[in-house]
Amino acid sequence: EAGVAQSPRYKIIEKRQSVAFWCNPISGHATLYWYQQILGQGPKLLIQFQNNGVVDDSQLPKDRFSAERLKGVDSTLKIQPAKLEDSAVYLCASSLDRLGTSGYNEQFFGPGTRLTVL
Amino acid sequence: RKEVEQDPGPFNVPEGATVAFNCTYSNSASQSFFWYRQDCRKEPKLLMSVYSSGNEDGRFTAQLNRASQYISLLIRDSKLSDSATYLCAVNSGAGSYQLTFGKGTKLSVIP
Numbered sequence: 001e002a003g004v005a006q007s008p009r010y011k012i013i014e015k016r017q018s019v020a021f022w023c024n025p026i027s028g029h030a031t032l033y034w035y036q037q038i039l040g041q042g043p044k045l046l047i048q049f050q051n052n053g054v055v056d057d058s059q060l061p062k063d064r065f066s067a068e069r070l071k072g073v074d075s076t077l078k079i080q081p082a083k084l085e086d087s088a089v090y091l092c093a094s095s096l097d098r099l100g101t102s103g104y105n106e107q108f109f110g111p112g113t114r115l116t117v118l
Numbered sequence: 119r120k121e122v123e124q125d126p127g128p129f130n131v132p133e134g135a136t137v138a139f140n141c142t143y144s145n146s147a148s149q150s151f152f153w154y155r156q157d158c159r160k161e162p163k164l165l166m167s168v169y170s171s172g173n174e175d176g177r178f179t180a181q182l183n184r185a186s187q188y189i190s191l192l193i194r195d196s197k198l199s200d201s202a203t204y205l206c207a208v209n210s211g212a213g214s215y216q217l218t219f220g221k222g223t224k225l226s227v228i229p
Contacts, residue, residue, distance in 0.1 A: 042207075
């Protein structure tokens with residue numbers, strides 16, 4: 001089974017520029033999450049989608065970040081304009097949104113996009 | 119109190135040692151608990167779900183103490199390949215699939 005795909009893997013931009021990240025979840029996974037992981041920290045949830053609807057975007061800095069999940073499959077996360085403090089790894093995860101064989105709803109992560117803002 | 123707190127680490131242990139990590143959570147409505155492993159510059163990968171009765175998977179044992187709101191991970195007979203950061207994750211409340219992660223505890227197993 002293919003895992004969560006993300007691109008690009010690395011991105012270097014200057015502050016005030018724009019950047020977009022793409023995520024393709026595991027086939028059949030209804031729920032998709034975007035996380036931001038700053039060096040030395042755990043992943044922090046930015047936004048959660050269920051199918052093509054937003055479940056929670058309370059931690060998304062909406063003045064500069066936006067995300068969409070058209071057709072309930074792929075998703076893009078955009079930053080415009082980027083700030084130095086946006087340097088982080090952006091992780092996409094997906095889940096079935098129902099109990100798996102373990103009895104819990106497990107999240108599976110993609111490899112992430114490492115963003116450096118100069 | 120932070121939502122999910124972990125031992126700050128790092129833990130440097132010799133091969134063969136037993137090491138334990140603790141994680142406390144603040145949301146008493148949380149029902150799902152996980153340990154993720156994250157290798158350097160890689161994504162987190164699920165290591166174990168934590169069941170109410172505790173569970174064991176080979177050298178790894180996870181325990182849950184709901185009364186004290188903490189979970190633990192015990193690694194016996196540490197291997198060099200166990201070197202990684204261990205992240206504790208807790209769901210955000212009853213019926214929620216959202217996870218809140220701790221900062222992680224870095225483990226280095228030394229020859």
